Amino acid sequence: MEIYHVPASFPLPVRHFQRNSPSTSLSCSAAVVSSSSQSDKIESECRNRMFILGMGFVGQFFAQSLKKEGWAVTGTCTSIMKKKELEKRGFDVCLFDANEPDRLSILSTLKSYTHLLVSIPSIVGIGDPVLRHGDLLRSTLMDGNLQWLSYLSSTSVYGNCAGAWVDEDYPASPVSEVAKSRLAAEEGWLNLGSSLGLSMQVFRLGGIYGRGRSAVDTIIKQEPLSKFQKMRVSRQYTSRVHVEDICQALKASIYMPSISRIYNIVDDDPAPREEVFAYAEELIEKKWPTWVRRSTSSERAISCDKKGSSTGEKRVCNERMKTELGVTLLHPSYRSGLLSIIDQMENPFQSSPFQS
Template identity: 60%
Template sequence: METQTILTAKHPATWAFSRRLNQASQLPISQKFPSLISKTCIKCKRDEIRSNVPSKKMFILGLGYVSQFFAQELKNQGWDISGTCTSITKKKELEEKGFDTHVFDACHPEWKILDILSCYTHLLVSVPPIENVGDPVLQHQDHLRSRLLRGNLQWLCYLSSTSVYGDSKGAWVDEDFSPQPSKNVGKMRLSAEEGWLKLGHDLGISPYVFRLGGIYGPGRSAIDTLLKKRHLSDSQKRRGSRNFTSRVHVADICQALKASISADLHSEIYNVVDDDPAPRAEVFEFAQQLVNKRWPGLVTTNKSSIERTDPIGEEKRVLNARMKNELGVKLVHPSYRSGLQSIIHHMPDPVSL
C-alpha cells in the first residue's frame, strides 16, 4: 500500500489508471472485456443505460416468410430489428427491403453473430430442423446460452409446426394431446421445441412455442400457385389426399406473436391455426373460382393434380382455443375463404403472368 501511494502521488497518470482499473472491476464481464462482444452490442448497452429505459430490440434467427411480415410490423412500431439468413444473395435481398441482416450458417457459425444476441431483449427463432442435424442453432446451445446470460433477454419464442402431433385419425387435438409424430420432420420439430424450452428456463424466462398450421398469405397461397401455373410437387399432391389440413394466415400469426409479447401468459405452447381444417382440393377449387371470377379464362388447371385420392399420412384437426382465450386473438381470417378473398382483393392485375 505504501509503495502504491508513492507511485500515485508522483505520477497522476498512474493514479488515474489505477482508479479506472478499480472501477472496471465492478463492471459486468461484457464491459471489462469488450473484445468478447461486438462494438454494436456495447453501443446497445450504453444507449440503454443513458435512456434508463429498456429498449425494444428483436433479433430473429431466420428471416423467412413469416418473420419478414412480423419484423415489418414491429419496425412500424419503432422496434430495432435484426436477423439472420443463410446466404449473401438473401442478405442483399433483405437489406433492399430495409432489414438489418447477418449471414449465419449454423453448421459453420461465425461466433460474432451470436455475440450480438446479448444486446437484444427479444428473440424469435424461425429456423427449421435439418435432416441428420436437427435444430441447427441448438447444436451450439452452450455457446448460445453463455451469450444470452450476459444480456437482457425478456422474451423467447420458437416457431414450430403442428406436425409434432402425428396422427390422431382425424380427431381434434389441443396442446395437451401427447405428441406422437411418425415422420422424421415431426420428431425433429418436437426435439427442437424441447431444446428451446429448456434454454429459456435456463435463462430464467418463460419461453413460448407456437405450433403453426400450414402457412399462407400474400405471395404464398393457392391463388399464387394457380396464377404462376406451377405444377404441384409430389409432396403437395400427397398432402392433397388428406381430409384435414390446418392452416393459418400470416396476419394471424403476427397478431398472436405480438399478443404474446405483452400478455401475462400461463402456458408455454400454443396452437396457431384457423377454425377451418379443410382438404387441399377444396381450397384449390375455391381459389380457382376466385381467379375465374376476377380474370375469366386466365387460368386453366389440370384438376387431376389437386383431386383427392384415398387419405394417407397423418390426419388431425387442430384446436386453437388456448390461443384465443389466453392470447386474446380474434382471427382476422378464421377460414381459408376469408384469407384467399383478401389476397386476391389486394392483387394487381397479373399482366406479366
C-alpha cells in the first residue's frame, strides 16, 4: 500500500463538490479581520481560509498549525475573557454563542471562508447548538465559498462493545445521553453537507491528549480526576489519540476530500488508563527524580481505583484513516506520545501554550 505523508504545506484541492466557481480573492468580514492593515491585506488575499467553530484544545492546535502554513484562520469562543486570552496568543477570535440571538450574525460571515471545522459539542436535551439555526446556516453556505466541512465527534457513539474491535461500519449504539446527542449531531452535519454538495467528514476522536493535557501533566500538577476520567478508570481498553495526529488527519482530508465519510481518529494501542499513568510516572521519575520523590503520586493511586464504570469497553480500529487518508501516525502508541511531551518540557510547572 502506498502511504501518503501529509506535506508541510499543501495546495488547495480542486473543488469537486462546490456548485459555484471559486473566487480568486475572498473578502473578509469586518467583524472577523485583524485590525492591522497588514493582516487585512494578508487575509483578503489568502485563498485558504479556515473558520473553526469552537477554539478548544484541538481547535487552537489546528489553528496554529495552519497559520504556520500561511492560512487565514478565524475561530470562536463564548467568553470575553477567553477571547482576550486567545488574541494575546495571536489568534483571530470572534465571540459566538448559538444560544445568544445577537451573536448569530457571525454565521453570515461563513460565506467568506473556504473551510469550516465544527468543534462545538452537542448539548443533552438541546442537540447541536449550531444546527438549531439550520436555515440561516444553509442559506449562508449555499451562497458562499465553502468547499470543506468537518465535524469533530467522539468514539463514545459506539457504546459498550464488550471489548470488540469496532470500525466505522460497526453499528453505533450510544449508551449515555451525551453520546446519543453526539450521534444525532453527526447525522445532522452529514445531511447538511450532503445536501449542499460539500466535502463533508465526521471525525470520531478517541481520548485526546497532547502537550499540556496528558497523563504526564496530570501527575505533575496533581489535578483531581474529572467526572469522565473517573468513568474511564476501570476500563480495560481506552482508545486515545495525540492532538498532532488529529491535525494531520484533518489536513489529509483537506487534500483528499470526500462526501459524507466517517473516520475513527485513534492510535494503534487502546491501552488501559492504569498502564498509561504508570508509564507517565516512570518518565517523570527519570527526568525529575528529586521532584517525584517529594510528590505523593496520588494520581496513580486514584487511577488504580476499580470503582469506575466500564460501560465503554471497545477497541477502536483506525484502518480507514490509514488507507483512505494515507495517514501514518506520528504517535501510534501512548508511549511515543508521552515521551515526546516530556522531552519538550523544561519545567514541570510550566503551562502549555495549548492549554484549554
